[in-house]
Amino acid sequence: MKDPETKKKRFRGGIIAQVAVLFAFGVLAIGLLTFFTEQYISTNTVKAQTTSLLSDLANEVVMTVEEYPADEWLMEYWYEHDEDMDIEYDADYEQGTETEKKCRVFMKRHPEFQLEYASEEEIEALPPEDQKLYAEIVYSWLITRINEIKRTYNISFLYCVLTDDTYSYQYFLFSAADKGAKRGTNYEEVYTIGVTVEADEGLRKAMQMATDSDDYLNHTGKYMDLYEYLYDVGNQHALIGVSYDTSDMMVKISRQTLRDTANVVIGLLVLAGLCLLLILLYVLRPLREVQQNIRLYTSNKDRDMITRNLKALRLQNEMGQLSDDIISLADEIDNYLNEIETITADRERIVAELSLASRIQLDMIPDTFPQEPEKTGVDLYGAMIPAKEVGGDFYDFYRLDEDHLALIMADVSGKGVPGALFMMTTKVMTENAITVESMDNPAQIMEMLNEQICKHNKEEMFVTMWLGILDIRTGLVRAVNAGHEYPIIKNAGGSFEIMRDKHGFVLGGMEGMKYKEYEFTMEPGAKLFLYTDGVPEATNGDNEMFGMDRTVDTLRKEENETPKAILQAVNDSVNEFIGDTLQFDDLTMLCVHYIGRRQD
Amino acid sequence: MVINKDIQDKVMTLKLTGRLDTTTSPDLEQELNASLDGIGELNFDFSELEYISSAGLRVLLAAQKRMNTQGAMSISGVNDTIADIFEITGFSDILTIK
Numbered sequence: 001m002k003d004p005e006t007k008k009k010r011f012r013g014g015i016i017a018q019v020a021v022l023f024a025f026g027v028l029a030i031g032l033l034t035f036f037t038e039q040y041i042s043t044n045t046v047k048a049q050t051t052s053l054l055s056d057l058a059n060e061v062v063m064t065v066e067e068y069p070a071d072e073w074l075m076e077y078w079y080e081h082d083e084d085m086d087i088e089y090d091a092d093y094e095q096g097t098e099t100e101k102k103c104r105v106f107m108k109r110h111p112e113f114q115l116e117y118a119s120e121e122e123i124e125a126l127p128p129e130d131q132k133l134y135a136e137i138v139y140s141w142l143i144t145r146i147n148e149i150k151r152t153y154n155i156s157f158l159y160c161v162l163t164d165d166t167y168s169y170q171y172f173l174f175s176a177a178d179k180g181a182k183r184g185t186n187y188e189e190v191y192t193i194g195v196t197v198e199a200d201e202g203l204r205k206a207m208q209m210a211t212d213s214d215d216y217l218n219h220t221g222k223y224m225d226l227y228e229y230l231y232d233v234g235n236q237h238a239l240i241g242v243s244y245d246t247s248d249m250m251v252k253i254s255r256q257t258l259r260d261t262a263n264v265v266i267g268l269l270v271l272a273g274l275c276l277l278l279i280l281l282y283v284l285r286p287l288r289e290v291q292q293n294i295r296l297y298t299s300n301k302d303r304d305m306i307t308r309n310l311k312a313l314r315l316q317n318e319m320g321q322l323s324d325d326i327i328s329l330a331d332e333i334d335n336y337l338n339e340i341e342t343i344t345a346d347r348e349r350i351v352a353e354l355s356l357a358s359r360i361q362l363d364m365i366p367d368t369f370p371q372e373p374e375k376t377g378v379d380l381y382g383a384m385i386p387a388k389e390v391g392g393d394f395y396d397f398y399r400l401d402e403d404h405l406a407l408i409m410a411d412v413s414g415k416g417v418p419g420a421l422f423m424m425t426t427k428v429m430t431e432n433a434i435t436v437e438s439m440d441n442p443a444q445i446m447e448m449l450n451e452q453i454c455k456h457n458k459e460e461m462f463v464t465m466w467l468g469i470l471d472i473r474t475g476l477v478r479a480v481n482a483g484h485e486y487p488i489i490k491n492a493g494g495s496f497e498i499m500r501d502k503h504g505f506v507l508g509g510m511e512g513m514k515y516k517e518y519e520f521t522m523e524p525g526a527k528l529f530l531y532t533d534g535v536p537e538a539t540n541g542d543n544e545m546f547g548m549d550r551t552v553d554t555l556r557k558e559e560n561e562t563p564k565a566i567l568q569a570v571n572d573s574v575n576e577f578i579g580d581t582l583q584f585d586d587l588t589m590l591c592v593h594y595i596g597r598r599q600d
Numbered sequence: 601m602v603i604n605k606d607i608q609d610k611v612m613t614l615k616l617t618g619r620l621d622t623t624t625s626p627d628l629e630q631e632l633n634a635s636l637d638g639i640g641e642l643n644f645d646f647s648e649l650e651y652i653s654s655a656g657l658r659v660l661l662a663a664q665k666r667m668n669t670q671g672a673m674s675i676s677g678v679n680d681t682i683a684d685i686f687e688i689t690g691f692s693d694i695l696t697i698k
Contacts, residue, residue, distance in 0.1 A: 413655060413657065415622060485688055
């Protein structure tokens with residue numbers, strides 16, 4: 001058996017470990033779900049806000065352009081004269097600028113002209129060099145304005161492009177730049193007017209969608225690009241482009257998401273820890289107490305102790321019910337134990353009584369054999385080996401007077417206690433029936449015995465019996481056989497032979513049966529072997545019987561030995577034959593060796 | 601042991617297969633107690649019976665006694681072993697063996 005201490009620990013680890021694993025999976029799943037959900041929602045919210053912002057921003061640029069009544073004329077002029085114009089990009093107004101100088105020059109020439117509110121007609125009325133001056137001044141102002149917008153909203157790119165119906169290129173009309181950013185025509189520089197770049201598939205699609213539906217948002221990589229359609233300039237479409245770098249925002253979202261997820265996970269872990277603690281306190285500890293008491297009860301079977309201990313624990317809820325159930329179980333077990341004790345005591349008493357009965361029965365059978373056979377003239381030996389605790393066979397021999405010896409071999413039909421009781425009755429009756437007076441008429445003895453047995457035999461048992469009266473002086477035997485096995489006899493100088501004697505019916509079977517007597521003479525040296533059916537009918541594992549042939553053969557091998565040695569040989573032979581098979585029937589034998597008296 | 605029972609009108613035939621000994625005789629006794637009422641002729645078929653012990657003889661004797669009062673009983677198909685047993689015990693004198 002395993003050490004209960006380690007068994008208990010493993011069991012306790014079992015529940016905690018199982019629940020902990022369950023919690024771990026739960027926390028992991030909820031953590032991941034929280035992370036991805038929050039990231040998804042945050043990203044989408046920020047995207048929507050950004051889109052709205054970018055849209056507002058683009059509109060602001062559109063409004064800025066459209067503030068000039070002659071905006072369309074200007075756009076076209078800038079496009080057509082992109083190479084001729086002398087443009088001051090990113091003017092620093094604190095330092096005083098070229099554009100201011102240009103303004104003063106222009107205002108001197110046209111004092112009534114309102115630069116910001118000039119209509120197309122008024123501009124068309126100007127001489128060409130002043131038209132150019134005007135276009136340059138406004139372009140510079142516009143750049144300044146959109147630079148401010150870009151700075152205010154902290155966006156990556158803000159520009160106006162022209163493209164045709166193929167959308168295959170972008171012609172940059174104006175672009176916003178941060179202070180100090182380098183202007184130029186190369187990639188990574190802020191484009192000056194007139195820079196044309198090829199548009200890739202994504203850009204083409206974005207510009208086309210913007211032209212068709214006023215605006216379009218394109219999110220590729222870290223940039224969100226919004227294109228807002230302005231109007232057509234000549235046969236080209238003018239689009240305001242806004243690019244917003246989302247990477248900072250995404251980093252912020254990720255950080256926030258991670259922080260929130262961490263909070264959720266920590267919260268869940270604390271909750272899980274509390275749950276495990278509760279399980280430990282309210283389930284496992286009481287369970288361990290109950291278990292220890294059960295183990296104690298298992299070893300000492302003390303019902304009062306386990307009842308007292310469990311009640312002292314004052315367990316509530318299901319543990320309390322369990323505890324009550326165990327107390328009831330202990331009560332039941334106690335009752336059963338008492339019952340079993342009684343039954344066991346009864347059984348022991350029965351076994352003891354059976355064993356006593358068996359001894360009493362064996363005591364009935366003579367076990368004292370002639371010590372000096374030469375003096376008495378007869379040597380004999382008997383043996384009874386019961387198959388069960390008590391059997392139904394018996395043999396008997398006793399002297400009737402100086403010269404006569406009664407020899408009896410009998411077998412009762414039942415076994416066990418009924419057989420033994422019947423055998424005792426029969427033996428006593430037989431002993432009473434054979435007297436010096438009756439010994440000359442054995443057939444009459446049998447008939448009398450039969451009547452007596454029949455009279456008290458409601459259970460319809462019967463007994464087979466061979467009875468012989470040996471005259472020791474002459475060796476004459478007067479015998480009667482009531483349904484018993486044939487005697488086996490060896491005459492002086494001869495071998496053992498089966499004597500097929502006259503047979504009557506068994507005793508106790510039927511009233512009024514008649515029996516016939518017969519006689520034979522034993523010469524000095526003759527031997528008589530009497531037995532019950534247990535000998536020839538001893539059966540081995542193959543369901544084979546020992547049989548008469550083996551019985552006679554065994555006797556013949558030992559025919560010159562003493563009766564005791566002969567019986568021993570038969571017994572050995574039978575045991576060898578049946579091997580490990582249980583001896584089923586009683587083995588009862590009696591061997592008589594007639595020596596005869598010396599004629600003094 | 602196997603008991604095959606066949607009842608036709610008042611004639612009952614019991615065919616026994618196996619061994620009729622201490623352990624199996626109670627079965628036969630029970631069978632007889634249960635079905636002998638109103639039977640006028642009881643036939644035993646022993647052609648498949650290998651062995652009979654004293655406990656079996658007791659049941660046969662009881663059956664014979666009962667049939668003596670209510671009709672007739674006979675036994676057929678007795679093998680040599682059983683015939684010897686009937687001979688030795690004197691049962692051959694009181695039984696009708698065909």
